Each structure stands twice: as C-alpha cells, then as structure tokens.
Amino acid sequence: MQNIILIVDDEPDIVGLLQDYFEINDYQVMTAENGEEAINKAEKQPDLIILDINMPDMDGLEVCKKIRDFIPCPILFLTAKVEESDKINGFQVGGDDYIEKPFSIDELGARVEAHLRRENRNQVKTKTKFDGNLVIDYMERGVYYCDEFIFFAKKEFDIIELLSMNRGQVFDKERIYEGLWGWESEGDSSVVVEHIRRIRGKFIAAGSRQYIETVWGVGYKWVK
Amino acid sequence: MQNIILIVDDEPDIVGLLQDYFEINDYQVMTAENGEEAINKAEKQPDLIILDINMPDMDGLEVCKKIRDFIPCPILFLTAKVEESDKINGFQVGGDDYIEKPFSIDELGARVEAHLRRENRNQVKTKTKFDGNLVIDYMERGVYYCDEFIFFAKKEFDIIELLSMNRGQVFDKERIYEGLWGWESEGDSSVVVEHIRRIRGKFIAAGSRQYIETVWGVGYKWVK
DNA sequence: TCAATTTTTTATCAACTATTCACACATAAA
DNA sequence: TTTATGTGTGAATAGTTGATAAAAAATTGA
Numbered sequence: 001m002q003n004i005i006l007i008v009d010d011e012p013d014i015v016g017l018l019q020d021y022f023e024i025n026d027y028q029v030m031t032a033e034n035g036e037e038a039i040n041k042a043e044k045q046p047d048l049i050i051l052d053i054n055m056p057d058m059d060g061l062e063v064c065k066k067i068r069d070f071i072p073c074p075i076l077f078l079t080a081k082v083e084e085s086d087k088i089n090g091f092q093v094g095g096d097d098y099i100e101k102p103f104s105i106d107e108l109g110a111r112v113e114a115h116l117r118r119e120n121r122n123q124v125k126t127k128t129k130f131d132g133n134l135v136i137d138y139m140e141r142g143v144y145y146c147d148e149f150i151f152f153a154k155k156e157f158d159i160i161e162l163l164s165m166n167r168g169q170v171f172d173k174e175r176i177y178e179g180l181w182g183w184e185s186e187g188d189s190s191v192v193v194e195h196i197r198r199i200r201g202k203f204i205a206a207g208s209r210q211y212i213e214t215v216w217g218v219g220y221k222w223v224k
Numbered sequence: 225m226q227n228i229i230l231i232v233d234d235e236p237d238i239v240g241l242l243q244d245y246f247e248i249n250d251y252q253v254m255t256a257e258n259g260e261e262a263i264n265k266a267e268k269q270p271d272l273i274i275l276d277i278n279m280p281d282m283d284g285l286e287v288c289k290k291i292r293d294f295i296p297c298p299i300l301f302l303t304a305k306v307e308e309s310d311k312i313n314g315f316q317v318g319g320d321d322y323i324e325k326p327f328s329i330d331e332l333g334a335r336v337e338a339h340l341r342r343e344n345r346n347q348v349k350t351k352t353k354f355d356g357n358l359v360i361d362y363m364e365r366g367v368y369y370c371d372e373f374i375f376f377a378k379k380e381f382d383i384i385e386l387l388s389m390n391r392g393q394v395f396d397k398e399r400i401y402e403g404l405w406g407w408e409s410e411g412d413s414s415v416v417v418e419h420i421r422r423i424r425g426k427f428i429a430a431g432s433r434q435y436i437e438t439v440w441g442v443g444y445k446w447v448k
Numbered sequence: 449t450c451a452a453t454t455t456t457t458t459a460t461c462a463a464c465t466a467t468t469c470a471c472a473c474a475t476a477a478a
Numbered sequence: 479t480t481t482a483t484g485t486g487t488g489a490a491t492a493g494t495t496g497a498t499a500a501a502a503a504a505t506t507g508a
Contacts, residue, residue, distance in 0.1 A: 043356040070353035072345060084328050091334035096342055097321070098335075104308050110315035111322075118320055118342075121296060126393075140392040140448070141439060153495060154441030191497055197456060216505070217454070377484055415486055421467070422485095440494065441465070449508100456503065464495070474485070 002147065003116055004028045008038040008060070009052035009078065018050065021105055022112075035063045042067045048116055050108075053079040053090070061093050068094035074115040078103070128164070130211065136164055145208040155180065156199050159192070163212060163222040172219035196220060227340055228252045232262040232284070233276035233302065242274065245329055246336075259287045266291045272340060274332075277303035277314070285317050292318035298339040302327070352388065354435065360388055369432045379404065380423050383416070387436060387446040396443035420444060 005027050009015050012033065019029045030046060032038040035058025042049060042063075049071070053060035064075055074096040079086070090098045097111055126139035135144040141157050143150045152160060158180050163171065171179075177189035196212060203210055211223050229251050233239045236257065243253045254270060256262040259282025266273060266287075273295070277284035288299055298320040303310070314322045321335055350363045359368040365381050367374045376384060382404045387395065395403075401413035420436060427434055435447050 040356075043353065069351050070359070072352075074342070084331060087328075087331050088334045091338045094341075096338050104311075107308055107311050110312045114315045114320050117318075118298070137392070139394065140445065141394045141442065142392070142448075154439075155496070188498080190499095193455070194457095194497075200456095214455075379485070411486075412488095414488085417466070418468095418486070421469095438466070451508095452506085454503105454505070456501105458499105458501075460498085462495105462497080465493085467490105467492075469490080470488095472485105472487075474483100476481100476483080478479100478481070 002026060002028045003047040004030065004044075005112070006030045006032065006038070006041050006046040006049045008032045008035075008050065008055075008063070010034060010055040011052075014052070014078075017105070018108075021109065025109060034058065035060075038063050039067055042071050045071065046073060047119065048073050048112060049075045050112070051075055051077055051095075053077055053086070061089065064090075064093045064095055074119065076108075076111065076115070078108075130164070130167075134208065134211065136160065138165075145203070145206045148206060150202055150206045150208075152199065152202060156195055156202075159195055160199060160212075163220065167222040168224035170215050170219055170221040176219065226250060226252045227271040228254065228268075229336070230254045230256065230262070230265050230268075230270040230273045232256045232259075232274065232279075232287070234258060234279040235276075238276070238302075241329070242332075245333065249333060258282065259284075262287050263291055266295050269295065270297060271343070272297050272336060273299045274336070275299055275301055275319075277301055277310070285313060288314075288317045288319055298343065300332075300335065300339070302332075354388070354391075358432065358435065360384065362389070369427075369430045372430060374426055374430045374432075376423065376426060380419055380426075383419055384423060384436075387444065391446040392448040394439050394442055394445045400443065 005022055007015055007018050007022070007029060008031070009018075010033055015031050015033065019031055022029050030041050030044070032041050034055060038049075038051070051060040051063060060077055060079070064077075068075075075094065076097040076099060077090045077095045078099050078101060079090075080101045087098045096115060099108055099111065127135055127137045129135050133146050136142075137144070138161060143152055143157070143160065159176060162176065162179055173189040173192045176192045181191075199212060200210060212220050213223055215221055229246055231239055231242050231246070231253060232255070233242075234257050239255050239257065243255055246253050254265050254268070256265050258279060262273075262275070275284040275287060284301055284303070288301075292299075299318065300321040300323060301314045301319045302323050302325060303314075304325045311322045320339060323332055323335065351359060351361045353359050357370050360366070361368075362385060365385075367376055367381070367384065383400060386400065386403055397413040397416045400416045401409070401411070405411060405415075423436060424434060436444050437447055439445055
C-alpha cells in the first residue's frame with residue numbers, strides 16, 4: 001500500500017519540489033506550510049514526516065515536541081542550520097534524522113525509504129498486493145481497490161482468501177465448498193456460484209477488474 | 225538495560241575512539257577490524273552496528289548484504305567517501321544511516337541514540353492518539369475524548385486495549401475471550417458482546433464516534 | 449445454426465448473528 | 479451490613495446473510 005508522507009516547510013518552492021519528487025516515486029503526499037497546520041495534518045497519522053526547522057511562528061523543533069507523544073512515525077528534520085548543537089537538539093526532541101540544506105533529493109529519498117523499510121520490518125506483514133491496485137489484508141479481513149475499502153461478507157471473504165492465497169490454482173466448486181463449509185455439509189455446491197457472483201458484483205461496483213476467472217467445466221481460479 | 229553496539233573499522237584508532245566514547249555513555253561495545261570478524265560478531269545480535277565501508281578484503285557494503293537477512297538491528301555506515309551514489313548504495317543494501325568522515329562524535333552519538341530509541345518505541349507504546357480526538361494512555365489505563373476523561377471498568381479497558389493496540393485487525397469473540405479470561409475459563413464468550421455494548425454506550429455518552437466495528441460472522445475490530 | 453450443457457442472474461425465504469434489555473450474581477467501598 | 483459498582487447470563491428483538499430454486503444467458507460441440 002502507498003505510504004503517506006507529510007512535508008512541512010514554509011517555502012512553497014521546496015514543498016512543491018519535494019511533493020513532485022515523492023509523488024512520482026509513488027508516495028501519497030500531504031503538505032503544510034506552518035507549524036499549526038503541520039500538527040493538524042500529523043494527526044492523520046502519516047507514515048513519515050519531513051519537517052523544516054526554520055519556520056516563522058512555530059519552528060520545527062517545537063512542532064516535533066508537541067506531536068512526538070502521539071505520532072509514532074519517523075520524523076526527518078530539514079534545515080539550513082549547520083551548528084552541531086542544533087543537530088543534536090533535533091535528535092533530542094525526538095527526531096529520527098537530520099538533513100542539511102542544500103540537500104541531494106536522491107539522498108533524501110533514500111533516507112526516507114530506509115526509515116520506512118525499518119518501520120515495516122518491525123511489524124508483521126499480513127497484506128498482499130495484487131497487480132498494483134488491489135490489496136488484501138488477511139488479518140484485517142479487508143480488501144482495498146486503489147485505497148478504497150470494498151466490503152465483503154464473511155463467506156465472500158473466505159472464498160477470496162482461499163483463492164487469492166493460491167493464485168493461479170484452479171479450484172472446482174466441490175473443493176471450494178468442502179474447504180469452507182466442511183466435508184459433512186449436505187448442501188449443494190451451487191451456493192459457491194452464488195457467492196462468486198456477489199463477489200464479482202462488488203468488484204464491478206468498485207470499478208475494479210475481475211480477479212476471479214471461470215474455468216469452464218471445472219471451477220474458478222484467482223488470476224495470475 | 226545496556227545496549228550492545230558492534231563497531232567495525234579497520235583503523236584501530238577509530239575503533240578505540242568510538243569504543244571509549246560509547247562505553248563512557250553506558251553502552252556495551254563489541255569491536256571487529258575486518259569483514260569476516262564483523263559477520264561472526266554480528267551473529268551475537270547486537271542492538272546496533274556501526275560499519276565502516278572502506279576496509280580491505282570485504283568492504284562494509286558487502287558485510288551488510290550478507291548479514292541483513294539475519295540481523296534486524298539498525299546498521300549505520302561510516303565512510304570517507306562522499307559520492308552521492310555511494311550513499312544511496314549504502315541505503316539500498318539495507319543500511320539505516322550514513323555518516324561521513326570526518327564526523328562529529330556527538331552527532332554520531334545522537335544518531336545512535338535516535339535509532340535505538342525508535343527500536344524501543346516500536347515495542348512498547350504508552351500513549352496513542354486516534355484521529356485527533358481520542359487518546360488512550362495504556363500506562364494510566366485512561367481514555368480521553370477531546371481531553372475529557374471517559375471512565376471504563378477493568379474488563380472494558382482490557383478489551384479496548386487489546387483491540388486498539390492492534391487496530392484494523394479482526395478478533396473473533398473466542399479470541400478476545402481467551403485472551404482476557406484465559407483458555408480454561410468455562411464461561412461463554414457472549415460476555416464479550418455485553419462488554420462491547422457497554423463500551424459503545426460510554427462512547428455515545430461522551431459524544432464520540434464509535435471506534436469498535438462489528439465484522440459480521442467473525443468478530444470485532446478497532447477502526448483503522 | 450441448434451440443442452445440450454454450464455454458468456450467471458434474479459427473487460424469495462429460512463437460518464443465523466448481533467444487539468438490546470432486564471435481571472442475577474460478585475466484588476469492593478462506605 | 480449496606481450500598482454502589484462491576485461482571486455475567488439468558489431471552490426477546492432486529493437485522494444481515496446464506497441457501498435454494500427457477501429463469502435467463504452464455505458457451506460448447508456437432
């Protein structure tokens with residue numbers, strides 16, 4: 001899933017430059033041009049914050065102090081100051097990195113990536129991404145198409161889970177039925193067909209392509 | 225608890241300098257003077273590694289590549305190289321920071337501290353803010369909505385704690401019951417349902433939105 | 449092209465699950 | 479003990495989902 005970055009700087013030029021760079025590199029970007037705005041936007045819990053220190057009214061260090069208790073994500077300071085004591089100060093208020101202006105944008109990008117990589121390593125992964133747009137989170141039992149949540153009922157999600165975790169593999173209707181209803185269930189496997197229909201309907205409603213393919217005379221499979 | 229740092233550099237002077245500095249600052253220090261030794265010591269799972277890039281035989285990048293899969297701790301590169309591409313390379317092989325020689329030892333210390341702080345933060349959270357208005361303080365076992373304290377009884381808070389610390393993740397009623405009442409408890413997991421109802425009632429009374437969602441046929445989850 | 453077969457759609461109703469409520473019991477404070 | 483508060487139970491109600499059958503559409507093979 002796309003990472004969300006909050007960029008805070010009072011110079012619109014820099015904000016614009018960074019926004020373009022990160023959007024091109026497939027991040028979702030929020031921006032703020034002063035401390036107060038930054039605090040408001042930070043409450044949306046972005047995945048990472050790039051924070052300029054020199055700003056009128058409330059400076060970056062101040063902002064960091066105020067949000068640190070609630071906002072656990074990495075905070076990278078951006079600054080023209082070169083005094084060593086400033087840097088150390090930056091780390092002390094809870095910052096995670098400190099980059100001097102003028103900076104290389106590629107280095108900034110690499111540092112951002114390194115911090116996010118570390119965050120992800122620290123949590124268990126339960127999500128799988130299919131073809132760029134579809135994300136299935138098995139722990140959350142949630143399906144997202146282009147970051148939009150698509151609701152699936154219990155049995156519907158169960159089927160999606162079974163098929164998507166074995167993408168490409170063909171399941172005949174009896175196998176799906178037995179897998180989810182249990183062997184001794186008496187019912188007819190035509191229920192499966194009905195659920196597949198409902199699943200497809202929801203994908204259409206969400207504007208998505210279809211991920212479940214019919215294998216004529218056999219059953220269904222998750223596209224590969 | 226004392227953190228263990230592994231310092232790797234082929235220049236004994238630098239190793240000595242860093243070792244003294246970090247030992248004075250209450251770290252436990254391991255050292256290595258070449259790549260092979262570094263890999264051996266890294267297997268002891270230090271809390272952080274400072275790794276020189278320019279070394280004979282096996283350079284720091286090489287070392288990092290080899291250990292990255294097994295050693296999850298932060299790795300800080302230390303180097304005289306100033307080429308931007310080298311830096312980015314350092315991040316790509318799995319490094320977490322990149323410091324140029326000559327470096328300020330206090331800045332290095334601050335960066336080390338920042339990385340370790342982050343590792344720890346990822347383990348225990350004491351307070352979390354949800355969507356701007358709701359604050360849960362796990363140490364205090366308190367819940368605040370718009371700075372107003374909402375009282376929750378023991379079991380109620382236990383449930384809130386379990387769900388909110390794993391926001392987005394779906395828990396079925398048995399899992400909640402076993403998690404909070406214990407496996408051998410005989411009771412019915414329908415108590416959980418009753419507590420959820422009471423929690424919701426208190427959120428309504430406080431004028432708050434609901435944070436616990438029902439997942440039909442499965443259980444409950446904290447909103448994401 | 450047509451008939452046989454398989455899949456998809458539609459509509460309906462039964463079965464299931466969650467919520468609510470009233471009350472009983474347990475525990476801690478006064 | 480009395481009182482208040484927290485916790486657990488079961489039954490009634492409301493709401494959602496799942497199963498079924500029958501009709502429509504699509505696919506296949508001759």
